[in-house]
Amino acid sequence: MPKRIDHVAIIVRNIEQALVFYRETLGIEPSVIKDVPSEQVRIAFLPLGGPAGSEIELIEPTTPDSSLAKFLEKRGEGLHHICLEVENIDATLQEMQAKGAPVLDKEPRLAAEGRAIFVHPKGTSGVLLELLERPSAE
């Protein structure tokens, strides 16, 4: 069973513009704003609920060609995916496969926050679902 909601991701046209609401109006201070050129995006994390809490992630595509940019073009700004933290991503992947879930990865991919797999919306009632193992703190 997943440990918690790690983050909820929102795809936006422009992070600074989105922060007018999320930072100025709502009062959530971003912990990180950075370019991730390998994924052709700029991201911001808005932490809520302290260390055991969850984050809102803002994702801004930085090139017109990525699948995220095409998602934005087609669907507009809005909710993009949910990420749940799991204890062990390898065991989770095996279990998802054994139970016939439509996992998009043959093995865990290296994400910014740890190792992750994605499950296709067709298996989750329409939700792109990320499952993530964070590196253990040492």
Place this chain on the structure above:
Amino acid sequence: MPKRIDHVAIIVRNIEQALVFYRETLGIEPSVIKDVPSEQVRIAFLPLGGPAGSEIELIEPTTPDSSLAKFLEKRGEGLHHICLEVENIDATLQEMQAKGAPVLDKEPRLAAEGRAIFVHPKGTSGVLLELLERPSAE
């Protein structure tokens, strides 16, 4: 500033069908499954992360006429809204209005979990946003 992500809501055609993935495959046990006739929906809450954690809410429209049923018809299953818990919903409403956020409620509405207001997606980068004050535990 909001205290935490209270829940993330997913609109589904059929809760039992959605639970095949969320309960059987993912292993999250619903804390509540109930009809809410006043809102023409059936809902399930899937708690994650313990008492300080967040929940996934599954929402199934039970009539064809509600705005939720129309949303489902138009957009299909998927992410519907995020809810953030706040300390004081009256103060939050005043602040949102003073800062020009497109709040959908003139005063807090009575939701199942407490008193809440909704902010229109046009002010939040495309996300229907619920802000909720839960009754204080006594």
